[in-house]
Amino acid sequence: MNRRKFIKNTALTGAGLLLGSALVGCNENATKETESTAVISNDDSKATLPLVIATWHVKEATAKAMEVLQAGGNALDAVEQGCMVEEANEKGQSVGKGGLPDRDGNVTLDACIMDKHGNCGAVVYLQDITHAVSVARKVMEETPHVMLAGEGAKQYAISQGFEAEDLLTEASKEAWEKWKVEAKYKPIINIENHDTIGMLAIDKNGDISGACTTSGLAYKMGGRVGDSPIIGSGLFVDNEVGAAVATGLGEEVVKTVGSFLVVELMRQGKSPQDACEEAIGRIVNKPNSNYKDFQVGYIAVNKKGETGSYSVHQWFSMTKFEDGVNAQIQSDYFNKTENS
Ligand code: SD4
16 A cells, blocks of 8 residues: 555544545546637636536546536536536445445445525435435425435435435445455545545536535444535535535534635635635644644635635645636645655
């Protein structure tokens, strides 16, 4: 195991957590879009709409979202369909089908979605349904509630026509069985690779939506829920200002209400980049922060279409599809002294 890629997290040994252990293959093919786009100009930037950004290296997902936008779909449709690509990708062991299970072998999904009106929906601890983000959207649009959990969420999904299926693939089962024997409940945090997908999109009308979906920390305690389905922590959208989404150790994101913080900082005039950096700063500058043991990353977009990303450690990346170019962008990061 490459030291550069992983941090052994002794501080979390008791919890026995492993954050996205899979080094999965990602599609390297950038997809080109050629249809016409609207251009927003302002004093300090020139952004081209529509645009899509997502956490990690997920070009197939951003390509799908852009396809939706170019076909005239809105930002909400785009982020849902973009995230669905990764949920269906069995090779991605941190999202949807094929996600790594909790320590008891159960794959449990967390997801949320938020639209331009500030409406939102979420599911937590959802089992046996691949497209958690779509169930979250149903919760938002078809119920008077924001969040459904566990068996209730599953039964609701089935009532809405979602198919129940076993999400534990052979590969994930094997990884879990190996972990039980070899990892001895010592967690290893992957700071480098594709993980939870969080996606933000601005459509041609300049309206913003976002979504986030994950199987959470691999080998987590049964019942554990992270930041990803928590509006304000894993995701926040304010159509007047911008949007942000998080990845990494959810407990740290929840404690600082990270995505809401990023958006509020943008509301106060910070650029998306500066806002992401300050939100990471709130985590790493805490007295006694054990940031060397975990990764957190944020991506953000403002109403102008300016984007930013920042993480605690190196190797976090953002995929950005704008103006016909679908590109992976390495994120700047806080910890310049370790793991480099
Ligand atoms: C969680 N934030 O459940 C998620 C995991 C994640 O990259 O984002 N991994 O805490």
